[in-house]
Amino acid sequence: MRGKMTAAVLAALAVLAATTACAGSGGDRILVYSGEHEALAQAWARAFTAATGITVTLRIGDDTDLGNQIVSEGADSPADVFLAADAPAIAQVDHAGRFAGLDRDTLAQVPEGYRSADGTWTGTAARTAAFVYDPARVPADRLPVSLLELAQPQWRGRWTADTAGADFREVVAAVLAQQGEEATRAWLQGVKAGVVVAQNPGAAMAGVDTGRSDGALVFADHWFRDRAGTDATDPDRSAAAEHSGRTALYRFESPDPGAFVSISGAGVLKSSRNRTAAQQFVRFVTGRSGQQLLADPAALEYPVAADLPAAPVLPPLDPRAPRVDPATVDDVRVTRLISEAGLS
Numbered sequence: 001m002r003g004k005m006t007a008a009v010l011a012a013l014a015v016l017a018a019t020t021a022c023a024g025s026g027g028d029r030i031l032v033y034s035g036e037h038e039a040l041a042q043a044w045a046r047a048f049t050a051a052t053g054i055t056v057t058l059r060i061g062d063d064t065d066l067g068n069q070i071v072s073e074g075a076d077s078p079a080d081v082f083l084a085a086d087a088p089a090i091a092q093v094d095h096a097g098r099f100a101g102l103d104r105d106t107l108a109q110v111p112e113g114y115r116s117a118d119g120t121w122t123g124t125a126a127r128t129a130a131f132v133y134d135p136a137r138v139p140a141d142r143l144p145v146s147l148l149e150l151a152q153p154q155w156r157g158r159w160t161a162d163t164a165g166a167d168f169r170e171v172v173a174a175v176l177a178q179q180g181e182e183a184t185r186a187w188l189q190g191v192k193a194g195v196v197v198a199q200n201p202g203a204a205m206a207g208v209d210t211g212r213s214d215g216a217l218v219f220a221d222h223w224f225r226d227r228a229g230t231d232a233t234d235p236d237r238s239a240a241a242e243h244s245g246r247t248a249l250y251r252f253e254s255p256d257p258g259a260f261v262s263i264s265g266a267g268v269l270k271s272s273r274n275r276t277a278a279q280q281f282v283r284f285v286t287g288r289s290g291q292q293l294l295a296d297p298a299a300l301e302y303p304v305a306a307d308l309p310a311a312p313v314l315p316p317l318d319p320r321a322p323r324v325d326p327a328t329v330d331d332v333r334v335t336r337l338i339s340e341a342g343l344s
Contacts, residue, residue: 028277029055030080035063035089036264039298048284054277063089063166071096077271080278086170090265091329094120099267106283114263114304116327121267124285125294126302129171129258130220131250132205137214143250147258151190160196160207161217163343172338173329174260188341205243221301223249224313228297254320261323
């Protein structure tokens with residue numbers, strides 16, 4: 001779940017928002033703040049508890065809100081681990097100096113391009129942005145060649161996105177990294193004039209599926225999970241393609257900023273009262289057992305561990321695609337640009 005709960009609401013509802021993934025038989029326990037897709041975070045927690053007996057409690061929320069909360073809590077944070085779906089949230093916590101650093105064995109499981117150079121955090125999964133569209137309304141030769149085209153007049157009022165969500169922050173970070181601040185500011189002004197704001201990725205895809213919009217900017221994993229019937233937290237949901245039955249998926253091609261690879265990440269926090277168990281959790285998530293869970297229909301994200309294939313339904317990652325390196329993301333500048341454009 002990547003909702004828009006504020007940090008204050010998260011703090012006020014901490015007890016209610018916390019979800020115990022699985023109770024182990026021993027006394028060890030850790031608290032994980034997670035902005036990752038909820039079903040994936042729960043799967044990791046359950047599998048880790050089954051393997052180690054260590055109890056994992058998940059506090060689920062929006063990446064940005066959780067990052068703000070960790071920074072605000074400082075040394076008093078009850079969290080042991082931060083699981084983030086998007087680079088700006090990882091950068092936010094890393095730049096505040098709240099990560100304790102990871103064990104050498106944990107870092108060795110992930111190639112250098114998917115983890116921090118100084119060992120403070122590691123990648124846990126990879127995703128790509130995509131444009132979901134209705135082929136009956138948008139012929140293939142009329143699709144936007146570039147992500148940047150969505151800010152142009154011909155797309156005004158025709159596309160939708162969750163511009164207040166953490167995923168959009170990462171899209172902006174990708175544009176900023178490649179195009180610079182002035183071009184990003186101009187692009188965001190065009191987006192503000194032309195986008196139909198959605199409440200979440202599911203609502204954005206539903207807008208296309210019902211004919212209200214011609215296209216939606218989302219991350220591709222939402223579309224693949226929706227096709228599999230797993231992109232919701234409601235355990236009673238069984239209908240596949242609830243928001244995407246009439247749609248198709250289009251991915252921007254490298255070197256366009258829309259083709260970037262997004263890195264989800266994790267780190268052990270300096271506030272952790274049980275760093276040994278916290279290190280074990282991150283090592284499990286990035287190890288073979290944890291990475292294999294990314295191929296499950298409830299996840300459908302790309303593994304970052306070496307020599308592990310993605311789910312067959314996922315197209316191969318473009319090895320030339322740009323990446324948003326959390327170490328270089330200026331999360332304060334990204335937030336400011338979005339706010340100045342009136343999109344937060």
